[in-house]
Each structure stands twice: as structure tokens, then as C-alpha cells.
Amino acid sequence: MSAKEVAQVVLGGEELFILDVRNETDFIDWKIEGRSVQIINIPYFDLIDGVDPALVQIPDGKPVLVVCAKEGSSMFVAEQIAEAGRSNVSYLEGGMKSWSEYLEPVKVADLSGGGELYQFVRIGKGCLSYAVLSKGEAAIIDTNRMMDQYENFLQAKGAKLVHTIDTHLHADHISGGRALAEKYGATYHLPEKDAGEVTFHYEKLEEGKDIHVGSERIIVQPIYSPGHTIGSTSFIIDNKFLLSGDILFIESIGRPDLAGLAEDWVGDLRETLYSRYKNLSEELIVLPAHFGKTTELGEKGLVSGRLGDLYKQNPGLNITNEDDFRKTVTENLPPQPNAYQEIRQTNMGKINPDEEEQREMEIGPNRCAVHDN
Numbered sequence: 001m002s003a004k005e006v007a008q009v010v011l012g013g014e015e016l017f018i019l020d021v022r023n024e025t026d027f028i029d030w031k032i033e034g035r036s037v038q039i040i041n042i043p044y045f046d047l048i049d050g051v052d053p054a055l056v057q058i059p060d061g062k063p064v065l066v067v068c069a070k071e072g073s074s075m076f077v078a079e080q081i082a083e084a085g086r087s088n089v090s091y092l093e094g095g096m097k098s099w100s101e102y103l104e105p106v107k108v109a110d111l112s113g114g115g116e117l118y119q120f121v122r123i124g125k126g127c128l129s130y131a132v133l134s135k136g137e138a139a140i141i142d143t144n145r146m147m148d149q150y151e152n153f154l155q156a157k158g159a160k161l162v163h164t165i166d167t168h169l170h171a172d173h174i175s176g177g178r179a180l181a182e183k184y185g186a187t188y189h190l191p192e193k194d195a196g197e198v199t200f201h202y203e204k205l206e207e208g209k210d211i212h213v214g215s216e217r218i219i220v221q222p223i224y225s226p227g228h229t230i231g232s233t234s235f236i237i238d239n240k241f242l243l244s245g246d247i248l249f250i251e252s253i254g255r256p257d258l259a260g261l262a263e264d265w266v267g268d269l270r271e272t273l274y275s276r277y278k279n280l281s282e283e284l285i286v287l288p289a290h291f292g293k294t295t296e297l298g299e300k301g302l303v304s305g306r307l308g309d310l311y312k313q314n315p316g317l318n319i320t321n322e323d324d325f326r327k328t329v330t331e332n333l334p335p336q337p338n339a340y341q342e343i344r345q346t347n348m349g350k351i352n353p354d355e356e357e358q359r360e361m362e363i364g365p366n367r368c369a370v371h372d373n
Helices: 003-011 024-029 072-083 095-101 147-157 177-184 262-279 307-313 322-330 340-347 355-362
Strands: 016-020 037-041 064-067 089-091 104-110 116-122 127-134 137-141 160-165 187-191 203-205 211-213 216-219 235-237 241-245 285-288
Touching: 003 016, 003 095, 003 104, 064 072, 064 095, 072 089, 095 355, 116 147, 127 147, 127 211, 127 216, 127 285, 137 147, 137 211, 147 177, 160 177, 160 211, 177 187, 262 322, 285 307, 340 355
Parallel strands: 016 037, 016 064, 064 089, 137 160, 160 187, 187 203, 241 285
Antiparallel strands: 104 116, 116 127, 127 137, 211 216, 216 235, 235 241
């Protein structure tokens, strides 16, 4: 099964039994999850002499998917299980590396100016990016590095790329925004306060300097929303949708420690969440740059939430005591994303790892939220 086929099974809520044959440490750190997914872990080396330890745990009548890091081990184990008489057995093509890189485009809405808004769900990594389309033009926000998938989407839509935008300098994944903009002669936008050390030209995101795509307007208020990074910027589209970057998620809030300045930025984070966002319309639909748990995936995989509902349900928005808030966002946080310092350096243009090195840097969950333990 390809990553696309697995993603559509998972997002569609179909039953799937997964045998993950990676080592236990990698499995605990990061796995395929879904509301109708049942998964077990038996390391490959425990199955080399025979798949009997797996056969006794695999239920009859359910589709079985064998998963490993790159493909080879899962192919071998799947073949052995099939030879043992089990049917409907597959392996994940390209392994967990391909799972990490697949983007599922989900339509968010038609826009009032005749355009469309799409969310790209990177289900294996928890990253979310967006495309605004209008009158043959397109903008992509928080672009991942897998440019070909955006290119294929834009080609199918007959749209010309005119803008790429990053809400902040990412630390969990390598941005493809600058490279994609350079390839198509588009404008790359980045918050100035996050760009102090970058080595390339960019267009500053500035409050009141809106970005136009066809007949649609991306309002860069910007709701300037520091906290996760000092330059973190939010956008409002069509007066209905709040693109919150990594400041606010559906079930959590952004962590302020990935640049090593948590104590300095915690006040900014609280000001953004408890004042700036609080003054916005409760009817805005929040579209974040990440999700941490599969429970945040809605219909067809869309990750979204009404701002007013988040103020009632999101634990990060309901810490009334300022000292308690400070402790929450600076202490007992989840582990930091893998290779996040190298990822930041790459996104600044200071280092230029090759494609395989970039893959290795990104393997694992995003861990950008406070509550993603």
C-alpha cells in the first residue's frame, strides 16, 4: 500500500490492523495512528526465524499492513505472513519515511471572492499547510519541503504560484517556501523578527500590508502573535478563517522553548492567547500549522475549530493564574523535535543538507505543542 492509500484508509475511519516491525524505541516515539487502527509492535529481528509470534496476534478477517522504517523488512515479513495462509496482507511502500512525507489535500471552503481554501494534512508528521486559490493564482502557507506534491496540486488546479508564506521560522520541519518561490518566481514572505539570521532575500510580513491572491485577500494584521517564536504571525482569510501558525492548536498551545528563550517569550505567548486572540470574533475558524493527536482530525481529515469553542475546551486557554501558565509552558514539556536546531539552521539558509539528510532530520513527530505528551 502506498502512503496515500494508507492515509485515505486512516482518514476514512476504515479498520486496519498494523504490524510495526521497527525497534521498540522507534515505535514508542512515533507510529501510525487512527480511530479505527489497531497496532502492535514486534521487532523484525524477533521474526527472522519465523512469523509465528506475529500470527498468533493477527486477527482473522482484517486487512493487515506491515510497516518498517524504509520498506525492506516489512516486505519480507508480509510475504512470510501471506505464505503462512493469511490473506489481505500488505506492506507500506517506502516505509515510515514515505508516511512522514505524504500530504493529503482537504478542501476547507469556498471563499466569498470565488476562490478556494485547502488544507494539506501531513498525517505522518502532524504538519498542516494551506493553499489559497483565486482566478488562476495561488498562495501556499507554511509549505513543507515536498514541493512536487504542491506542484502537482497547482497543476491540476491550473493555478500559478504567486506567494509562499511562513507564519514563523519553523523548527520541526524544513520549509519548502523559499525554494518553491524561487522555482516559480513567486514572492517568499517571512516575519522580520524571525529572520534576523537568514542568509537570503525575503518579503517582510507587516501589519496592514495584505497579500492578494486573485480576488482574495490574506489579511496580515498580521495578527502579530509572538510567543512560539518572537516573530510568529497569524492571518485572517475571508473574515472567517484564522491561520494561527504554531501559536494555537485545537487541543493545545504552542511551546515557547524551541529557540531557547522560553522564559523571555512566555509573556508574549500569554498576551497573544489571552488578549490578542481573545479580542477576535468567536466565530473565526482556527486553522493551525500542526496537530498533535489524531483526535484533532475531523471529517475527511480536516483540522479546525471555532475560536469560541477553543476558549471553552482547550486547556492552554484556561489557565487563569499567570504563574501557573508560566510553569505549564516552561516545565515538563514533551521532548523537543528531532534535530530541531539543524532544522532551524536549514530554514535560515545557514546549512544545506541533501535530500536524504533532510529526511533523516525530520523523522518523528512534530512536538510543537505544550500538551503533546
